[in-house]
Amino acid sequence: MEGLTQSSKDEIWKILAEIPDPEIPVITIEELGVLRDLQINNNKIIVTITPTYTGCPAMKLFEDEIKNTLLQKGYSDVFVKLSYTPAWTTDWITDEAKEKLKNFGIAPPVKGTEDKGLLFSLNKKNIPCPRCNSLNTTLKNQFGSTACKALYFCDDCLEPFDYFKCF
């Protein structure tokens, strides 16, 4: 493809911003904060993404999704770059995306909580149940169905739910 301009850059960003997360399809890679940067250099498209977790199995999927989606729109010269700094944090997840997570049945990360850096979670914070909003919930396991989630149980509606951990 020839002559990529500023308007093509905006167009490409719009395409990228709509790519859904492979594991949580209700939010996009932009909303998740994985999509960091877009550069066009000599008609070569350089997309920078950052890993959520070091062992995140979705990273390869992110890369494939980005290349495939752009290829379908006619952009073939695409290079996906991994960046490690600044380190990804759940603080980058937008409020709209948090609302979408909740509606999807995943309790969004509760900001500014003691999750980070603290050795013991003995003073457990209350995570609202995404179904009934009850704060009467119990942590069952710090490690849930994927690396980014913890398993909680709602003591009011008696349903288990995933909590998106703070990182």
Place this chain on the structure above:
Amino acid sequence: MTKNEALINYSLRIGDTCLILGQRMSEWCSNGPTLEEDIAMTNISLDLIGQARTMLTYAGEIEGKGRTEDDFAYKRNEREYFNSLLSERPNGHFGDTVARNFLQSAYFYHFYNALISSKDNMLSAHATKSIKEVTYHLRHSAEWVIRLGDGTSESKEKIQNSFDEIWDFVGDLFETNEVDRLLLNEGISVDQTKIQQEWNSTVTEVLTKAGLTRPNDGYMQTGRLEAKHSEYLGHLLAEMQFLQRAYPDAKW
């Protein structure tokens, strides 16, 4: 020894310990005591293998001979691995795994906290990212140490034995050689003496909370820095490397 040679070795030490402990944790897959714990242990495995990938890839980049993370993982022999002796200890029963992981995670927790200030950008970025994961690993194992130590008389006896049996291997974590000295002068590596002090206080705090007795520091096994290992690493590698050894360069 050049700075780059030291940096390759330093990255391999981190990456190898993550890889070997990650492989050990993956052995729990489908064997966990409960479904939730099975998932927790395989998640920890996944984090560790992720951390290993970053460090092995980095070692290959500095070396500049085109070796990839897979080359390092699958094509090195036992005497070329720089993982801690602790990380290769067999899983044993659940308490043995908890004790081993707690001691190793407490090490990584303080190690990464210090490595964040490394003048090497990649090591600093890796530490910044990994500390978040290791905090969860440490919390998970520390809570189990307390639960088992403060549990029934049987669970207490078992976890105390686990610590007694593994204690000879903790000294190896803090050994240093010229690699550490060279990189410490450059502001790249961490001060192991400081890490040891912090590790000691975390370990004592948790063991005390658990009502367990901290074993005495007697004779310590060492070998990590010279890539000398216990009898267990060879068996672990035989299983982990089987496919690449039997079908070299096989791809998915």
